[in-house]
Amino acid sequence: MTDNPKIATTSNTQKDPDDWVSGDEPMTGAQRSYLKTLSEQAHKPEAYAEDLTKAEASKRIDELKQSIDLE
Numbered sequence: 001m002t003d004n005p006k007i008a009t010t011s012n013t014q015k016d017p018d019d020w021v022s023g024d025e026p027m028t029g030a031q032r033s034y035l036k037t038l039s040e041q042a043h044k045p046e047a048y049a050e051d052l053t054k055a056e057a058s059k060r061i062d063e064l065k066q067s068i069d070l071e
Contacts, residue, residue, distance in 0.1 A: 017054070017055035017056075017058040017059055018055060020054060020055055020058075022054055023053060023054050023055030023058075024053050024054075024055070025053060025054050026051075026052075026053065026054070027052045027053060027054050027056070027057035028054065028057075031052075031054065031057040031058065031061065032050075032057070034061060035047070035048055035052070035057055035060055035061055035064070036048050038061060038064035038065065038068070038070075039060075039064060041064075041068055042064045042067050042068045044064065044067070047060050047063070047064055048060075
């Protein structure tokens with residue numbers, strides 16, 4: 001396997017959020033909305049927080065999706 005992202009066979013969407021270049025930036029509006037919805041559906045309001053980074057939000061979204069069997 002190669003490390004060149006232009007010819008690698010794995011998708012960037014599979015990259016660990018901890019490895020994202022922009023992972024420390026505030027979560028996006030789309031993440032904020034989706035995380036809020038998922039936290040309500042999973043009955044885990046504590047999973048939502050306004051001050052999350054993109055990486056933290058992504059991890060919480062993945063965890064909530066698993067907890068309500070959306071994956």
